[in-house]
Amino acid sequence: MSFITGTTLLSLFVTLFVHKVDPNLWKHVSWFVKIDGVVHGLVFYPIYMILCFNLVLKFRLNTAYLGLMLFAGFVPGLAFYLEHRMRVKLYPEGLPAK
Numbered sequence: 001m002s003f004i005t006g007t008t009l010l011s012l013f014v015t016l017f018v019h020k021v022d023p024n025l026w027k028h029v030s031w032f033v034k035i036d037g038v039v040h041g042l043v044f045y046p047i048y049m050i051l052c053f054n055l056v057l058k059f060r061l062n063t064a065y066l067g068l069m070l071f072a073g074f075v076p077g078l079a080f081y082l083e084h085r086m087r088v089k090l091y092p093e094g095l096p097a098k
Contacts, residue, residue: 002072005048006079008040013076045073059090 015033019026052069055061069086072079087095 001044001048001051002069002079002083005040005044005073006077006083008036008044009073009079010076012036012040048073055086 012033015029015036018029019033049070052066055069056063056066065086069082072082
């Protein structure tokens, strides 16, 4: 879920950066920002928050990890790095087989 949330946040960041660089292009991408902003902020991020809270409870992690995971939903690109670090921390020998 962090990859989906991180991707929508990163795409929002890129399109808003395009707005600052070329205001004429904004006319063509403003609809994307409206849709992507709603999808990220009202759909994916709340689900991501619930799943982060569930992960902290399941693995009995420190609440600082919860704060860091929730902060990753606001900083573009941080969710991808944090996903990797948490996977290495929680499963040092690799993901368990089903």
